[in-house]
Amino acid sequence: MTRTVVRAGGLTKRYGTFTAVDAVDFTLEENRIYGLLGRNGAGKTTVMQMLTGQIFPDGGTLDVFGREPAEHADVLRRICFIAESQRYPDSFKPSHVFTAAPWFFEHWDAEFAERLVHDFRLPLNRYVKKLSRGQLSAVGVIVGLASRAPLTFFDEPYLGLDAVARHIFYDRLLEDYAEHPRTIVLSTHLIDEVANLLEHLLVIDQGRILLDRDADEVRGSATTVAGGRAAVESFVADRAVIGRESLGGLASVTIDERLGQADRIRAAELGLELAPVSLQQLIVHMTGTDLRADPTEQEVAA
Ligand SMILES: Nc1ncnc2c1ncn2[C@@H]1O[C@H](COP(=O)(O)OP(=O)(O)OP(=O)(O)O)[C@@H](O)[C@H]1O
Secondary structure, eight states: OOOEEEEEEEEEEEETTEEEEEEEEEEEESSOEEEEEOOTTSSHHHHHHHHTTSSOOSEEEEEETTBOOTTOHHHHTTEEEEOTTOOOOTTOOHHHHHHHHHHHOTTOOHHHHHHHHHHTTOOTTSOGGGSOHHHHHHHHHHHHHHTOOSEEEEESTTTTOOHHHHHHHHHHHHHHHHHSOOEEEEEOSOHHHHTTTOSEEEEEETTEEEEEEEHHHHTTOOEEEEEEHHHHHHHHTTSOEEEEEEETTEEEEEESOOOOHHHHHHHHHTTOEEEEOOHHHHHHHHHSSOOOSSTTHHHHHO
16 A cells, blocks of 8 residues: 655745745655656745755645654654755765765665765765866765655756766666665656656646646647648647647647547548657646756757
């Protein structure tokens, strides 16, 4: 039987008159990998900060391992949170971080950490303030993985990590998760890169949950129909349209539907092209515009 690790009901966070997280309801089950996705400012970090007891909610109920997380050491002991710009004391070197880690994480695997240091080519004895942006991110990624915390959060952990290093992260995460299942929440803008890793998706926009669904159900659930405008419009009539583009007599319309054989035959008869929609494209459609903070980021990274 799957156990619920986190239960949030009407969870709310306000900053003055601004509501950053607006009465959200969701659960996180044990031993699953969640993608917490959404545009800049959607409320992802705020949700994770409440779940990890760093800030107090202003409303709703929150239950993490059976109780409210804030100020409960027995709950916090089981959580690892790797922030986007994780900070360490200036006097620390990575070796100090990894020496201190087992004080906080009872499942810390020093051997695994050592292997990851080697994989990421991380200099152990350089002061953290002298590390490159990517090397600093590698420190956080190593702590997050080797902690083997039952509830691990990675909040955009890859800042500055090159494509090779990011793939090492994804590979090690999957390998280790297979042997040591736990609940992992990954917040990222590089959705297509992690799409195959994610088992469940939570999409948040303007403080509200837009989608809370199994990733397999979502994958391939939308289709783009392209071709002559009149034919496209006739094909998509009465279907749930989530995106529409047109140029002259041509149109490309995205529908929230997995098409069956009869639909495919009809599309072929109308001379239409059908293309599956990637997870990233789907979420871009759902949340309005491109999720990438920097449009050049993926091309540079690729
Ligand atoms: N301490 C604060 N005071 C006021 N507003 C805040 C504070 N912290 C966050 N916010 C606001 O709450 C909203 C949600 O912020 P949050 O950091 O959770 O977004 P996010 O989804 O993690 O974004 P990103 O992808 O850019 O990291 C934003 O509009 C942000 O400006």
